[in-house]
Amino acid sequence: MGTAQLTAVPEPKYWHLRTVLLRAIDSEFATGEVIPNERELSARFGVARATLRQALDQLELEGRLVRRRGIGTLVAAPRVGVPVSRREEGWPGGSEQSWQTVDCSIAPATEQLAAALNVPVGETVYTVRRVRLNQGQPVATESLHVPDSALAQLPEIRLSGTAGEAADQGRAVLRRLERLTVEGESRAVELGVAEAEQAALLQRPPGTPVLVVTSQYASGGRLAALAVATYRADTCRLTFGETGLVEVTPVPSAVRTAS
Amino acid sequence: MGTAQLTAVPEPKYWHLRTVLLRAIDSEFATGEVIPNERELSARFGVARATLRQALDQLELEGRLVRRRGIGTLVAAPRVGVPVSRREEGWPGGSEQSWQTVDCSIAPATEQLAAALNVPVGETVYTVRRVRLNQGQPVATESLHVPDSALAQLPEIRLSGTAGEAADQGRAVLRRLERLTVEGESRAVELGVAEAEQAALLQRPPGTPVLVVTSQYASGGRLAALAVATYRADTCRLTFGETGLVEVTPVPSAVRTAS
DNA sequence: GAGTGGTCTAGACCACACT
DNA sequence: GTGTGGTCTAGACCACTCG
Structure with a gap:
């Protein structure tokens, strides 16, 4: 119990990975760029490939990544x-x-x-x-x-x-x-x-x-x-713009105020 | 090449499983009923549990199944x-x-x-x-x-x-x-x-x-x-009913005509 | 042929809900 | 305690794209 209270709420690995990867693709990669392949990423983070893929699945569902067989995984363009x-x-x-x-x-x-x-x-x-x-x-x-x-x-x-x-x-x-x-x-x-x-x-x-x-x-x-x-x-x-009065804002998907 | 043209397009197992399970829950189970657990289903269909889970993932995404930890997998109510x-x-x-x-x-x-x-x-x-x-x-x-x-x-x-x-x-x-x-x-x-x-x-x-x-x-x-x-x-x-002129029909999600 | 993502396996352990 | 789904592993092979 020496290292207690570290990650007191054991968040699943794949979810933590998603967060880390999301930050990376937001800051270090451009749209259309290929990110490192799954085998390298899983080795780099010290997880099984299946676990890494679970994280990529999430990001793909969110429209942040596109995976192309034989090519690699790319940063997706905004919707x-x-x-x-x-x-x-x-x-x-x-x-x-x-x-x-x-x-x-x-x-x-x-x-x-x-x-x-x-x-x-x-x-x-x-x-x-x-x-x-x-x-x-x-x-x-x-x-x-x-x-x-x-x-x-x-x-x-x-x-x-x-x-x-x-x-x-x-x-x-x-x-x-x-x-x-x-x-x-x-x-x-x-x-x-x-x-x-x-x-x-x-x-x-x-x-x-x-x-x-x-x-x-x-x-x-x-x-x-x-x-x-x-x-x-x-x-x-x-x-669903009934009236085009206001232009559509980009995507404030995760708008947060510092509360 | 004797058994050629059988399943000429090798559909993934999990996708085929999804189809089979979908038919089953449509015909043999009622809303809220629990279906057999994952270990039994994977054994029954002769696949690994991970493969079966991939099929269940799809059906859950479609809103057809609800999985509850410690309880089981239930047939979901219509949306x-x-x-x-x-x-x-x-x-x-x-x-x-x-x-x-x-x-x-x-x-x-x-x-x-x-x-x-x-x-x-x-x-x-x-x-x-x-x-x-x-x-x-x-x-x-x-x-x-x-x-x-x-x-x-x-x-x-x-x-x-x-x-x-x-x-x-x-x-x-x-x-x-x-x-x-x-x-x-x-x-x-x-x-x-x-x-x-x-x-x-x-x-x-x-x-x-x-x-x-x-x-x-x-x-x-x-x-x-x-x-x-x-x-x-x-x-x-x-x-998004602007006018309530027409009642909303149930869910014709897979409406098909015999073409 | 080399490299990529897609599929699949056979296990293991954990978190949770019921009895 | 028993049974359930949730997570994770370490491999394997396949399908595809490219040089």
């Missing part, structure tokens, strides 16, 4: 702010260049989907899949579900190009949606992980943490469309 | 929808019972905080810390930063009770804020991890994933307050 609230961004017709239609499928509503769209089971539902790009990199995927009955009052659109192509069909659905007057929209955000399909579109391995944004669009007193978008949690900060 | 957009919820004065003031500190703005609030370094800033409760359980913590200059035009409030108490002081600041007319607010959501202080308030271990909500409130053409709230990512689904 990019991605607007999701304004209709111009989330709804077809706005800054179109940020969304890119992948394909479209037509199928009768499953029980689950029918309940979410508030339509009878078996009703025809269009599903448009899109990818959102930011500076050339995919940051989100989206599945936009539109029941056929919501499009019924809208004029049909015939495409000039090769009809029948999946992506073209998706674009046709989007064009018709543009003519819809949206009276209300509500959104929900939660944490999820990307399954194989979405992970591939995001160019990330399965299990990648994502922010799942569920958007409901109301028109004519009913639910006209349901969008489920998954944003890369490591690189994205979702912004 | 609760937590409104964060409407002023009545996030701004003082609304449904007061959901937020509980912890304490308040007064300090000159640090460089970082000054930049975020757009005030000169050293200006007096009130910081009110609150905890948001949902059905008795803490779901979020918040630090609300208010520069003194934003309160200058508001009448002072003298408390009837024991003045000087930290929580009372916080409530006094909140009461004054209620009288402020807010013209604009913008929000950002990103993924983070809870540090020691916040983790304790949320009754979770450090490193717990959280959804960090940064809110800016504008008044009189300037930034009047900055709130940084951390919501438990495992139990919360943040809802």
Whole structure:
């Protein structure tokens, strides 16, 4: 008991390591720089590689590190702010260049989907899949579900190009949606992980943490469309700026006052 | 090459395990039920315990499982929808019972905080810390930063009770804020991890994933307050319902059409 | 081929909750 | 005390990127 009261609260090694590494990457490394490899770091700190990796896992979840197989571990760039609230961004017709239609499928509503769209089971539902790009990199995927009955009052659109192509069909659905007057929209955000399909579109391995944004669009007193978008949690900060009155501050994630 | 094309894409074991376990908890277990312990599951599936734990980690991140030391691993309840957009919820004065003031500190703005609030370094800033409760359980913590200059035009409030108490002081600041007319607010959501202080308030271990909500409130053409709230990512689904026209659907997280 | 991160193993001990 | 999840170890091999 001679050395008592040292680290009276035995904080886990990996958590302490995270703190040490966080300070290091904040002060000694620049964005995009590679930090020493895992075997060297684990040796330097006198821990097993698995323990060191636990610390790196945390920092990666926080978006501070990026690990690339065969390359190394890099200091991540600050997260990019991605607007999701304004209709111009989330709804077809706005800054179109940020969304890119992948394909479209037509199928009768499953029980689950029918309940979410508030339509009878078996009703025809269009599903448009899109990818959102930011500076050339995919940051989100989206599945936009539109029941056929919501499009019924809208004029049909015939495409000039090769009809029948999946992506073209998706674009046709989007064009018709543009003519819809949206009276209300509500959104929900939660944490999820990307399954194989979405992970591939995001160019990330399965299990990648994502922010799942569920958007409901109301028109004519009913639910006209349901969008489920998954944003890369490591690189994205979702912004809901109703009014652009105040510029978005960088990231005061750990704002502390000396109390 | 006799057994070729079997599992041509060698999916990691832990990912496959996750899929199997997910199906199991969806079909064979009820909310709150404990699933077999890790040592038994790892034996049953013929994998090391660390590999099994990797699968459980994923499911816990998705909010499907809750692990309690000394107890076991339980099937988690569906995430609760937590409104964060409407002023009545996030701004003082609304449904007061959901937020509980912890304490308040007064300090000159640090460089970082000054930049975020757009005030000169050293200006007096009130910081009110609150905890948001949902059905008795803490779901979020918040630090609300208010520069003194934003309160200058508001009448002072003298408390009837024991003045000087930290929580009372916080409530006094909140009461004054209620009288402020807010013209604009913008929000950002990103993924983070809870540090020691916040983790304790949320009754979770450090490193717990959280959804960090940064809110800016504008008044009189300037930034009047900055709130940084951390919501438990495992139990919360943040809802941004501008208009309550459409009820929020359960969770169509993996809505798929047979394509 | 050399170096990197990703996966997996088979153990060990600890902290905690119940009985 | 017994059983649970939490941490940690010291290895091994694989998949990928590069020169």
